[in-house]
Amino acid sequence: MKTRFSGALRHAAVAVASVALASQGFALDNVKFMIGANPGGGFDQTGRNLGKAMVEAGVAKSVQYENKGGAGGTIGLAQFANASKGDPNALIVTGAVMVGAIVQNKPPVTLANATPVARLFYEYNVFVVPANSPLKSMKDVVEMLKKDPGSVKWGGGSRGSVDHISVAMIAKDAGVDPSKINYVPFQGGGEASAAILGGHVTVGTSGYSEMQQFIKSGKMRALAVTSGSKLPGEPVPTLKEQGVNVEIGNWRGVYGAPGITEAQRKALADAVVAASKQKSWTDALASNDWFPAVLTGEEFAKFVDGEHKRIEESMKAVGMVK
Amino acid sequence: MIETWNLLLGGFATAIQPANLMWAFIGCVLGTAIGVLPGIGPALTVAMLLPITAKVDPSGALIMLCGVYYGAAYGGSTTSILMNTPGESSSIMTALEGNTMAKHGRAGPALATAAIGSFIAGTIGVLLLTLFAPLVADFALKFGPAEFFSLMVLAFVTVSSVLGASMVRGLASLSLGLAIGLVGMDAIAGIPRYTGNVPEFIDGIEFVLVAVGLFAVGEALYNVLFEPKTDPGTRNKLSSIWMTRDDWKRSWPAWLRGTAIGFPFGSVPAGGAEIPTFLSYSTERKLSKHPKDFSSEGGKGAIEGVAGPEAANNANAAGALVPLLTLGIPTSATAAILIGAFQNYNIQPGPLLFQTSGPLVWGLIASLYIGNLMLLVLNLPLVGMWARLLTIPKPQLYAGILVFASIGVYGMRQSSFDLFLMYVIGVIGVIMRRFDFPVAPVIVGMILGPMSEKQLRNALSISQGDWLIFFKQPIACTFMVLTILVMFVPMILRKRGVRLSEDD
Structure with missing residues (x-):
């Protein structure tokens, strides 16, 4: 009986020890x-x-x-x-x-x-497409947007994020009703990157840092950055350089x-x-x-x-x- | 292929160094311990251990953290089987058959099939990771919102197999779970729903809390209140410790099927470990030659119902490393924190990882083989000890379960509200047992509901409101067709007078 109980005690001891470990955050x-x-x-x-x-x-x-x-x-x-x-x-x-x-x-x-x-x-955002996308520049995207606003599926962070606002601003600049844009919100950059790599969205946007490893390895193509001038050491053109009058940090x-x-x-x-x-x-x-x-x-x-x-x-x- | 082989051998040379072996061992032990405890999951543990990355060299630290990750997938089954207290959401299915088996004196075989199944699934999973990681990653990326939603429809339909004897009661439980899952802010727009102005509800109800409340607390209280009063010294029976020939025969195919289901779903982004365990359980339930053994039929617990989901869980853990290492995309909270560990060494997991840090990655992969073996050696001898835990007299055992559940749930975020909520849910669990409502569908609804809502909304947004998207994309369509087959084939067969092995 005693030995059987020691098993349970050991069990409980593990429990207590782990909880003590977990609550260190309060020290x-x-x-x-x-x-x-x-x-x-x-x-x-x-x-x-x-x-x-x-x-x-x-x-x-x-x-x-x-x-x-x-x-x-x-x-x-x-x-x-x-x-x-x-x-x-x-x-x-x-x-x-x-x-x-x-x-x-x-x-x-x-x-x-x-x-x-x-x-x-x-930090500034970057707009990217999967490497095999036919879209080569922001101009291509804007043209597609003008033709059929819903056909451009924008992937990015939550609704109301800088990602979302920047897309709406691009639409407005292009003379497209921003309420017509097709914006798909993802939870966190990881999910968004996966959706862009898998071609589930047409264009993706996220912070430059989140996307740079995919850009450098050639899995995604960068179309534009949202800063006022080019990022130091990066060749990606800004939105303004491509005739889209939007700058957002x-x-x-x-x-x-x-x-x-x-x-x-x-x-x-x-x-x-x-x-x-x-x-x-x-x-x-x-x-x-x-x-x-x-x-x-x-x-x-x-x-x-x-x-x-x-x-x-x-x-x-x-x-x-x- | 020869090149892969050489790289892997190089990896073994790294992993087998005594210091690295020690780290792997520490990781496995810690992982098993935290897997056992409800509320404290691998994500939290890996996060707490992250600071060691400042002191230990990269291979050692990453090997240990992966040990924790793997060990937790092993340990989670123990409390599910013994105490009906799932330590992690991925071991909820294990509790269904495992605990029934334990109550009929067969905790030993249940624990053994879980441990051996985990070893086999884990090893096959790592083998697939070694050989096909880039291919699997490309396939996994094909999973977008439409594919996920179709997969979840399939999960919803096949889940009927856990609904128990009465369809109506099962569906009522499932709806309760779906309703609980709606509480809190919705994941797309952040609009609070059904929070009743209680601030604790705004961020939703944790499903481990509900699972522990319904399973462990509900059962302990039910036994106190309604089990026939017997001699307080009554104990659970303990009839066998080791697996019989028949157990082996029934476990083998379940392990392999579980692996086949778990690995691919581990590698898809945002997949999670729950759905593959649900699907594996449903598969075993449908294919079993012993349908009468399943707990929902009032049986003594079917060993394949433990073997399948446990294998799926561990294969899933291996699968999750595919997008992690090849793309830098985490598919689970733990995987994500592992990325943090890599980043602490200025290593960015992603498409360039195998080129920039090859020796480290191969060392890590080799250590997974070693870790799996270690976990088996560690866990098998413990089976006897764990199983004997059940021979504690019932009053003490149930009191212990309540203490254990309380510590775990309080530990999640040190909230007394959570503790109170767990006991309220426990009382609901008692009522459900009293009136014969199954509790598992509640958890299933709670997990699948919010996930499928999010994917459905994103899928329809991508398709611009076209519901046919689920049939236009090949993978999504495959799942939909499978769903339809699962729904109607048994019906048609029965009409034609063909009897299936189970009478559904």
Whole structure:
């Protein structure tokens, strides 16, 4: 009898030990990242690179990541706001994509339910087609769009994301009703890349960093980037160079948990700034074509408010929200 | 082919170094342990172990993380069989027959067929990965939203085989699952549905929570409330530990069929491990020469119903490495975090991986062969020990299950709301058992519902609203035709007086 019981006890011990391991995130200095997208995409890369840099800078003992994809990161945001109230070690990756999703879908939990910490960088999108596509330039795409708006299947991130807005802006610039575009939203960059490679969509768009390995290996052809001028060291022409008057960037940053004190907020911002000076972070910026733009404190909060308005206006202009 | 062989041998040279063997062993042990525990899945564990990438060399760390990934696929079956508590969503099907077998004293054979089936499926899966990875990856990319949706229609139809004796009750359970799956924000537009202004519901209800509530808590409470009062010292019977000749004969084909179903579906993006286990279970249910053994028929548990899904689960885990290594596209949360591990070493999994980091990848693949063997050696001797766990007197056993379920569900996100919810669902589970409603379809509905909604909406968006897309694309059409065959062939055969081996 006793020996039989020891089996059960061992079982229980494993259970307790593993739970203890799992709840380390609540000890000080173990930073818990919420990433509101499935792994493999730009949100994910931002969080993981920043976490790594925080450990290297000695401002975090360890980091944990949780991925919760869907609806422009607002599903992850809802969980973040619920689960980490007052936790001084919790961070969520955010950006223009999330603001767009909030403006468009008006979810019950918004960024107002979290604490602004810092903006990190800007990045630009690239439009790609599978290598065997007959479309050779953005002009070809625009012509196809003018002929039959529904025939161009655009694949990208969630509804209301920078990806979606940029497509609507291209349509408007081409004189096509933006409400007629055929936009297919995917959860996270991984799923979108698979759909583009498999030819399930006509044109795909995503952050340059997510697509560059497919472009370099020749599996996809890059048609245009959304920046004002060519990206350093990349031959891909901009939209403007191809007669499409659209320029749109995507910023990313981090927010803290709701209900943290001003001092805790400053500590988080300081930690992020320290991490942004690490070599691994600057390497990540360079290899992903991210353009550093660190902004913290009230200025960042104001910036996000401004973004809400700007994105809402551009969505109204293209008919995505009323 | 010779070249592949040489590269693989080179990989074995890397993997067999003592340090790497040790990492593989640690990974396998850890993976098995976390697979056993509900709520703590491989994704979380791999994520927690990521920081070691700062200290260990790439081969060692990646070998260990893959060990965790593989080990978890093994370990998940243990609690499903012994306690009716699926540790992962992919081992829900295993609980159906496995636990019934355990209750009839055959926990040993159930555990053994799961372990050996996992080994065989895992090894075949890695072999296919070694030889055909690029080909499989190209095929997998043909799966878009239309193909997925057709696959899910097939899954929905074949799922009738888990509905139990009464179709009406089964469908009622399935609908309950579909309804629970709707709670939370929809994945396309982020519009909250059926949340009743409860903030915890906004991000949806975790299906491990529902599975643990319905299966483990429901059953423990039901036994306390309604089982005839017997001597408190009653124990579960334990009639045999090892598989009999007949067990082997029935397991073999199921292992192979499970592998054939699991591997390809593991390699398609956004596939997940659940659907192949559902399909494998349905296949075994339909093909079995012993339909009376299945638990939904009130039988003593059919061993092929454990062997098939477990093999499918492990072959799926191997399949998921195909798009991961060849395209850099993760098909599961764990695979995605493995990508993070590669990135921590500035290695980008993707089309260029085999060229830029060949020795590392081949070492990793070789270590998968070794890991599989290790897991078998590790798990088989434990079968006897695990099976004896059931000889604990029932009151203590059920109390233990409740404690275990509570720890696991609380551990998911340290939320007391979740714990409360699990017990509410547990009470629903008691009521369902009392009135003879099967619980498995609830989980199936919950998993398939939101996935198929998302794929349907994207597929129709791609086709510009043309519903015929599901018949115009060859792969989608194949699934639709299969669905129709599954639905009508038995009916036509019966009309013509041909009797199938099972009376459905």
